[in-house]
Amino acid sequence: MKLRINRASPFARKARIVAREAGISNRIEEVETTVSPVVANEALAQDNPLIKIPALVTDTGETLYDSRVICEYLDTLHSGLRLFPEAGPQRFAALRRQALTDGMLDAAVLCRYELAVRPEATRWPDWIAGQKRKIFGGLAALETEVSSWADEFNVGQIGAACVCGYLDFRFADWHWRSGHPHLAAWNERITRRPSVADTTPPA
């Protein structure tokens, strides 16, 4: 399989962590792919009309996206513990947490585009504030939830690890740990997990 990724992308990281947790990363060729919201990568557009990563080309030549679909697909290719619980309240708790962390990442990526890609004269502080509010609302929710996680590490926690890593990577000056000591302690522990350590964004 071919997985289009970028080492800076938190959504690609979700898929890379799942591949490692599932023990199938040796079946996947990770292809570094450059993306921009304003300059289309034409090769990527062939695989994914949304011109986003991650995008997975399976062994039968089909392309899957986005990160949620890829992660769920990769989770069917191994016989270990399910990263997507199969049914019932546990499944929907994990899916809801994945949606929370995906939403936080969407907001963070929009902040990144606003602050690093958009011409300075066209930036809008209210937009940043609105997106940041979503991220910090999410951090508050995770801070409450994390005490019940114990050793659970499914797609919900994988999302949380990618949020913490992305905030460290792009928004260190937001000091997300402040006010979220339990989440910070969990993240400290989880960054030592091989699948997480192996997919840390570049320095």
Add this chain to the structure above:
Amino acid sequence: MKLRINRASPFARKARIVAREAGISNRIEEVETTVSPVVANEALAQDNPLIKIPALVTDTGETLYDSRVICEYLDTLHSGLRLFPEAGPQRFAALRRQALTDGMLDAAVLCRYELAVRPEATRWPDWIAGQKRKIFGGLAALETEVSSWADEFNVGQIGAACVCGYLDFRFADWHWRSGHPHLAAWNERITRRPSVADTTPPA
């Protein structure tokens, strides 16, 4: 159950269509909820830290989001034909198509915010062009795919109906039907389906 919606929201519409297709809309109270990317709705923030709709409060008092999670949950509450195929290639084809149409809707909502919410002096034409490219890339993909759909109407087609409806609602001047005759013909047929007709955005 309580479903926070807005009749203008294409993501809320997905959940409303699923509820109707599943025959359980009588169990759901739809609560009109105003959202803005820059002015937080504090009542909504209590239910969903991302301050987005749809958000579902279940009969046991848990809150689920986003639209994908709500739709999959509602699909477990009936015994009719599954709107999320249960496993295998059919499931991933439907999930991939849902991701495509969700991505198109994300791009369209970002265009809407750029053109109708962001102060005029801070608009960035390259951003609109980049998002529009994703939408039209998606339309081209749907135009190719639609010929194989026959009477299939799962979460993938539900997403496509919401895309067509949202483009008509907000971006009629983009004339999406031009160049996509098969998708336009399919949409013409599907807008007469009760679940779709009953959830048309306001005039």
